[in-house]
Amino acid sequence: MFRAVLPEEVSEILGVGFDEDSVEELIEILRALDDPPRVRLLAAESVLKWLRSDFVLASTAADLIAAETLSVRTTDEPFENMLVVTDEEVVSVVPAGETVAGLVSDDSEFVDATRNRWASAWETGEEFGLRTPAHSQVADSLTAEFGADVESDFEEMVGALATTRSAESSLDEVDVSVLVAAKHEEMLYDVSKWGERVGVASKATFSRAKNHLEERGLIETEKVPIDVGRPRQRLLLGDERLREADAEELVSVATSLLSTTGS
Template identity: 55%
Template sequence: MSLTTDEDLIEQNVSAVCRAVLDDATETVLAMGFSADGVEELLDVLGDHDDPPAVRLLVTEPVLKTVTSDFTVAGTAADLVTADVLSLRTTEGRLDGPLLCTDEAIVSVVAADGRAAGLVTRDEEFVATARSQYTERWEAADAFRLRTPPLDRVRETLDDEFGPDLRADFERMRTALGEERGTSDVDEVVISLLAAAKNEQLLYDISTWGENTGLASRATFSRKKATLEEHGLIDTEKVPIDVGRPRLRLLLGDERLHEADTDELVGVAQSMLSTASS
């Protein structure tokens, strides 16, 4: 269902309401007052859209911090920001919403009983006044800086630096990491190190890639490597070089990691780290 009539939108979920609004939009859309879950659904719709309109998202800072604590969600948002599709701002004040404001309609998004509704107002004078007020709030809000690199850049640079096998391993672990949200011991740096170890790459190379890409500093990679090595998840071997200290090649450690499918490595690593810290 699209937003081509004055009828309210009754959909299966918030994503479907957002999709209907964005499909109909021809100008920049203002989105505000969404919860963390609502922001994620909006990002999913934008990421899947063939030709999305520009979206200005205004929410509270705790909402965006919650959303961007997940690597995949933050990376998707960074892709959209890089493509000039998404702009992020935060405010400490109370926000109306959740709502979507197009150039022709104001849509209040309401979820109840497992479904969602978009309550549509198309009165031209009201929409113009509301859009003006919401634009003023947007312009007075604080820009939100993402610290996560765009997923497209992560994929492309992994492929360029290490080849498709390591990139594919990283991608499968990244997907598994998203499914195990709330895991505190396994993060994007850990899965980078595990992917490098599975493909027997050098610590220097993967940590340099991570720093150049904006994933994490080389010092962070070194600390994470030490933790994984301490708990038996990875081993290292010295690789001589012409000048300077030998480099360290990363190898998978425990036999459980060797036997696990790539999709299972995140769960096995988390189990090992949790057991070791308990």
């Protein structure tokens, strides 16, 4: 439906009142388009917080925001419908179970009135910060800091995660970063310093993730002396099944190990 209502000649749209599924689909489609329109997305704060909780989706949205393809605001105004508004038409998005339809009106007076109403709400709405680094920034910084193999494995593992937003997920982006670092025998200090600098998470969060994975037997640490200060910790995979798995399989193996160790 989104592909049908985003023709090439439309340069800008206003998305109003999207729910979680619609936001996810919109972001995926904008990412796939060679020449996407500019989208102003006005949504409930709860929906945008949901978006922010999914590192994979939010980092893709952050790329779109950096490219000025997407901008996001929230408003307290009630949404009667999910709308896609252009200069020429208004599309009301109507979900029906597993299907969805777009009811289109191109009546000029109605289109003008609808666009003016929600453009006004946009102007008074509040910008919403995703607080998530752009996907391209994460990938580029990983390559620069640790090399292309680490970046490739990180991408494989993140891609294997069904989601990072669910409370039921046993792994998140920080766990993945630590496991990738362990696969390549990197230092905890280096990966946590990278993660904090790029905006993935704080050093303290990385330390907690390391402790959790170490307690469950997924990783081990090896002390490495340095000239000044306390020894640093080299991260190592702690289970033979993890050491034998490729990057994509690491997620499922790690998830299975966590479930059997009472995570």
